[in-house]
Amino acid sequence: MRERITMEFDIDQIAQQIKGNDRRAFARAITLVESSNLDHQQLSLQLFQKLKRVNHTQAIRLGITGTPGVGKSTFIDKLGLELVNRGLKLAVLAVDPSSQITGGSILGDKTRMAELSKHKSAFIRPLSTGPFNSGGVSRRTPEVVHLCELAGFDVVIIETTGVGQTDYQVSLMSDIFALLISPGGGDELQGIKRGILEKVDMVLINKADGDLLPLARQTKSEYQSALHLFRQRNHDPEGYPKVNLLSAILGSGIENSWQDIINLCNWRKDNGAWDSIRRNQDVExxxxxxxxxxxxxxxxxxxxxxxxxxxxxxxxxxxxxxxxxxxxxxxxxxxxxx
The missing domain is CATH 1.10.287 (Helix Hairpins)
Structure with a gap:
């Protein structure tokens, strides 16, 4: 039996409001897209058609995964501030884990990005993984990412639940897939499975400061050696995937890492890999x-x-x-x- 409709949506009005940068309307649109109600799903498809632009600029979709406590939210807060201060429009989709028993979720990532959430050019939306959790993201996360792109965001960051090796699924909806880790030497590398290392475009070693800096450098060397065993892929230029050191707390390494992301995006666009990757993602x-x-x-x-x-x-x-x-x-x- 169909789920009973509890919200009314005027698609024409919502589309016009989104084009006018109405945040409240955009939030309602995400609620519509996430809904499991069949009527809502049809309405969301209509909304996509209303927002579709023939020559719209594609956003950079950045997927970020990593083990809990590695500092993903802090990193995104600092990176996001760097982007909006450059005049870019940013959407952050922070996927929160749902309980497999109650279905409830924490939905607290927005509070951990306090500075970024205050900026007018940033939109932060927690997403529950829900009952269709697949690889650290919810079933409708790809459609929400698509909605962000149609709404004119320049960059869309997808932060996953950070539960480990299955998180590489986020790579199927990202242009750039980054793994964030802490300085951990060989023990950290043992905990990361080959599947995720074959998918990542960048490894970012956070907390590379103070007494942890020597260990961070050792970790960088070990990851570079491990990645060398799997690569090079035909959609990677020379020198990728990158392994970078950074400190989200101090803000160091953020700007250089973003430049490496831009360089990779530009290379893939120039060499036809960008469109090819997106087509393969759509088929999957x-x-x-x-x-x-x-x-x-x-x-x-x-x-x-x-x-x-x-x-x-x-x-x-x-x-x-x-x-x-x-x-x-x-x-x-x-x-x-x-």
Whole structure:
């Protein structure tokens, strides 16, 4: 059964207000895009069409991941101030983890970016991962990123939950994917899986100051050696991925890291990699949504739902292996839905 509509949306009005830089309207638009209500999803598609511009400038989409406590919010606060002070319009999507039991989330990243949140050219929006959490981001995060781009933001930063190796999924909606770490030597490197190192465009070593500076330099050397084993990719210029030292607290290394990001973006645009990467991301997103929609149709079928529930009970009681039960579902679908 469809979710009951609890909010009214005038798409024409919202579109005009967003074009006029109305923050409240933009926040309502994000609420619309995030909604799981089918009618809201149709309205969000209409809104995308209203905002679509033939020759709109593409934003730089920067994905940032890292383990909890590494200083992602502090880094984004300092980087964001650097960008808005340059006259850029910035959106920050801070993804907060939802409880798998209650569904609730903290939604507190905005309070950790106190300085940036005061700036008129910065928009910070916490996003809950929700029940469709995939690799540290919510199911509708890519659409929210797209909305930010259509709304005219120059840079969109996606901060993930920072839960570890699966966070590389954010690379599928980013132009530049950065891993933020603390000085940790070999122990830190052991905790980062190869999958995420194959995806990152930059490794940023935070807290490279004071007594931690020698350890930060050692960590930089170790990561450079590790990345050399996986690369070079055909969409990386010479010298990438970069491994940079910075201190978010002191503000050092921020400007140089942003320049490295700009240089990489420009190189990829000049060499055709920028559009190619975005097209591949769209295809992966399309395939993901197909799987989700098909799964939704199956669970909406009562006979299928009852059959799966019975098999689930048998798996729990040890009467059937998971693979055996899954194969039985496949056979059931072939017989009853074709």
């Amino acid at each position: 997103r399309f395939q993901f949504e197909i799987r989700q929609e098909v799964l939704g149709l199956l669970t909406a079928n009562h006979s299928v739902e009852n059959f799966v529930s019975e098999l689930k009970r048998e798996v729990i009681q040890g009467e059937k292996l998971p693979l055996q039960a899954a194969m039985m579902v496949s056979e059931y679908l072939k017989k009853n839905l074709t």
